[in-house]
Amino acid sequence: MNTKPFSTVLGLVALLTFAAPAFSAGGGALQHADVNIRDIAAIQRGAKLFVNYCFSCHSASFMRYNRLAEDLNLDEDLVMENLVFADVKIGETMEIAMRPDDAGNWLGKVPPDLSLASRSRGADWLYTYLLTFYQDESGGWNNQLLENASMPNVFWQLQGIQKPVYATHDGHEVIDHLTLAEPGLQSPEEFESSVRDLVTFMEYLGEPAKVKRKNIGVWVLLFLALFALVSYALKAEYWRDVH
Ligand code: HEC
Structure with a gap:
């Protein structure tokens, strides 16, 4: 038998599987974010951090406030009070007021929209990126x-410096690790969390949709397990007459 096509396909699948994370990875080892997408309370706390610390520069223009309220089981009034600082309506998307030209002039680079950052970079990359800001000699x-990133460490008060x-x-000076020179308001464990x-x-x-998809997935599996039991019982019942 000629196994060549089979091994070629297998090779391609392996390549795509293992190469995908490599495309999104930067330099340095990644730390594990260990996120649990079904932890709604964590998403709520994260949303609050996002609007307080990131939203001044980064938009999330694929997200509407009312969708946020629905998915996170939050009252729309609560969302308007806690997460919406601009003069916008609940049905609008999470746009920022800063104009891209101004942002480019102030920061040297336009902060990208973060709607899909977790897809392009992956959770571990984002986690490591946010933990590894440091103050250099200058x-x-x-x-x-992300060497020479134009983004400041927006969390320096929480994290410390x-x-x-x-x-x-090999004769090159490289960063071995980072140390906490000045403690922040949170302990390293609290900050990681x-x-x-x-x-x-x-x-x-x-x-x-991932939150819903994962929740539905559990019910689908339960249903399939139950269905398998029922069909097995049915099969046993039919075959009793045949034997
Ligand atoms: C003062 C404005 C500012 C704030 C506030 C800010 N950022 Fe940034 N961010 C930037 C800029 C500018 C860049 C582009 C950096 C570069 O490519 O050099 C950037 C880049 C990024 C990137 C990298 C995108 C990529 O794939 O290369 C991520 C992720 C990111 N920011 C997340 C965040 C998060 C999360 C917060 C809130 C905790 C935040 N940023 C707060 C200005 C900001």
Whole structure:
């Protein structure tokens, strides 16, 4: 038998499976975000962090406030009070007021829309990115995953200030790890948990139907299991007459 087509297909599948995360990865090892998309409370806390810390620069223009209210089991008035600071209506999308041209001038780069960031980068990338901001020798912010990122560490008050510790590899100075030079308002564990909440929200943002899909999935599996039992009983009943 000629197995060539089969092995070619197998090779392609393997390539696509393993290459996909590689495309989205940056430099450095990724930390595991370990998000649980069914944890609605975590998504709610993440949404609050998002509008307080990210939404001044980044839009999430695929998301409407009323969809947020519905998916997160929140009262629409509560959403208007806690998550909406601009003069907008509940049915509008999460756009920001800053104009792209201004943003580009102020920051050097236009902050991208974050609706699909979790899809393009993956949860682990986002988690690692948000945890690895540090202050470099110039006193400015830098990021271990996205070198020379134009984004400041918006969480510095919560996280504190991290500084790099260098090591020499093959004659090059590289960052070995980051240390907390100045503690922030949250302990490292508390801060990791905040960032996990935020990334959980961003996962939800990337695919709002995922929460429902996962919940429905459980019921579908239960139904199938029950259905299998019933059909087995039915089969046994029919075959009793045949034997
Ligand atoms: C002061 C404005 C500002 C704030 C606030 C801000 N960002 Fe950014 N962000 C930027 C800019 C500018 C970039 C582009 C960085 C670059 O490519 O150099 C960026 C890039 C990013 C990226 C990388 C996108 C990519 O795939 O390359 C992510 C993810 C991100 N921001 C998430 C966040 C999150 C989450 C928050 C809130 C905790 C936040 N940002 C708050 C300005 C901001």
